[in-house]
Amino acid sequence: MGRAPCCDKANVKKGPWSPEEDTKLKEYMEKHGTGGNWIALPNKAGLKRCGKSCRLRWLNYLRPNLKHGEFSDDEDRIIYGLYASIGSRWSIIASQLPGRTDNDIKNYWNTKLKKKFMGMASSSSSSHRKTQQQQLTFPSLLHNTIYSYDNNISTIIHHHQSQKGILGTMNNIHHSPYRVSQDNSLIMFGGAGGGGDQASCSSSDGSKEIEYDYGRSSSSDHHPQQPQTGSFQNYNYFNGVDENFQKLIVLSSAGGNLSSGFWSETTANATTQHQLDLYGLEEIKQLVGTSNVCNNNLNNLFNVDEDKAEEKVMYY
DNA sequence: AACGCATACAACCGCGAGATT
DNA sequence: CAATCTCGCGGTTGTATGCGT
Numbered sequence: 001m002g003r004a005p006c007c008d009k010a011n012v013k014k015g016p017w018s019p020e021e022d023t024k025l026k027e028y029m030e031k032h033g034t035g036g037n038w039i040a041l042p043n044k045a046g047l048k049r050c051g052k053s054c055r056l057r058w059l060n061y062l063r064p065n066l067k068h069g070e071f072s073d074d075e076d077r078i079i080y081g082l083y084a085s086i087g088s089r090w091s092i093i094a095s096q097l098p099g100r101t102d103n104d105i106k107n108y109w110n111t112k113l114k115k116k117f118m119g120m121a122s123s124s125s126s127s128h129r130k131t132q133q134q135q136l137t138f139p140s141l142l143h144n145t146i147y148s149y150d151n152n153i154s155t156i157i158h159h160h161q162s163q164k165g166i167l168g169t170m171n172n173i174h175h176s177p178y179r180v181s182q183d184n185s186l187i188m189f190g191g192a193g194g195g196g197d198q199a200s201c202s203s204s205d206g207s208k209e210i211e212y213d214y215g216r217s218s219s220s221d222h223h224p225q226q227p228q229t230g231s232f233q234n235y236n237y238f239n240g241v242d243e244n245f246q247k248l249i250v251l252s253s254a255g256g257n258l259s260s261g262f263w264s265e266t267t268a269n270a271t272t273q274h275q276l277d278l279y280g281l282e283e284i285k286q287l288v289g290t291s292n293v294c295n296n297n298l299n300n301l302f303n304v305d306e307d308k309a310e311e312k313v314m315y316y
Numbered sequence: 317a318a319c320g321c322a323t324a325c326a327a328c329c330g331c332g333a334g335a336t337t
Numbered sequence: 338c339a340a341t342c343t344c345g346c347g348g349t350t351g352t353a354t355g356c357g358t
Contacts, residue, residue, distance in 0.1 A: 016326070016352080039343065055344080056327065091346060106347075107325050 012042075012050045017057055021047060025054055026062050060101045067099030071108055079105060079113060 013021075028045035035041065038051035047054060060066075071079075075097055082093045088109075090102035097105065 014328075037343075050328090051343085052329090053327075059345095060326075088347070102346075103326080111324055
């Protein structure tokens with residue numbers, strides 16, 4: 001009882017596009033556009049291709065103003081930062097990089113950036129062996145990055161924009177790493193529909209580090225104690241901003257495995273994990289102060305009805 | 317020169333969400 | 338309100354090219 005195929009697979013060409021096909025598609029698109037229907041487009045354009053294939057070819061290769069070639073350092077920085085915050089949401093990441101496609105960025109990440117970053121992360125995760133250079137390099141990429149933000153959270157941003165330490169937030173994304181410098185506490189917004197938001201705080205040498213392992217919103221979410229290969233372990237992310245925060249507060253939407261939140265102490269011999277306590281919405285509002293995080297902001301960030309009180313808050 | 321492996325990137329596939337019927 | 342359709346997304350695969358031996 002599978003889904004009906006989008007086209008007659010027997011009569012469509014697959015594989016690489018020829019220059020002639022490219023020309024046909026390009027000319028058709030420039031004259032007519034999609035007409036709101038990719039499925040019907042191949043017939044109209046005289047192409048023996050599946051509509052999906054046409055769409056992909058156009059979006060990833062033929063459409064105007066696409067950038068090809070090397071990614072700049074700025075683009076690297078943005079990809080790093082966004083992947084750190086939201087994971088592999090390539091379309092959202094692409095929306096922050098004009099001229100780049102999600103496919104481009106995905107390929108670039110998988111083939112180059114991931115290795116570059118994992119090298120940095122693996123060396124930094126052995127925090128005791130961290131060099132000063134490593135501590136400085138990665139956070140400095142992100143330190144002053146302020147992404148675009150929507151009006152719903154502008155209050156927060158404006159309140160803190162002038163203060164050192166703000167890492168920024170992203171348009172329409174409610175999982176923004178975020179630091180409240182007042183009273184030296186640090187708040188991180190986590191939250192994804194299916195759960196999978198993990199955050200931990202580890203302390204090995206007296207300093208505090210945040211490990212924010214942003215999982216995927218699926219039932220296969222990995223456990224924070226077992227960081228998923230390829231996921232972002234930004235030990236240094238906050239560490240580079242301020243090592244002296246006193247509190248870690250994680251705000252997250254309903255669902256998921258918030259109860260698995262923990263912080264850990266690591267010594268040469270062992271790692272001791274400590275469960276995080278859960279606090280309710282009202283409590284966190286008292287802790288943080290509604291001038292910093294107002295109801296609307298919370299609701300917008302979490303996209304839930306406050307009355308349902310589904311938000312859970314971890315407070316360390 | 318030939319081979320095999322690694323890399324880069326284009327393209328495909330299945331699925332979920334939202335729109336439409 | 339259910340069934341169907343289309344779009345868009347993210348994971349994966351396929352293929353061309355580069356590089357080392």
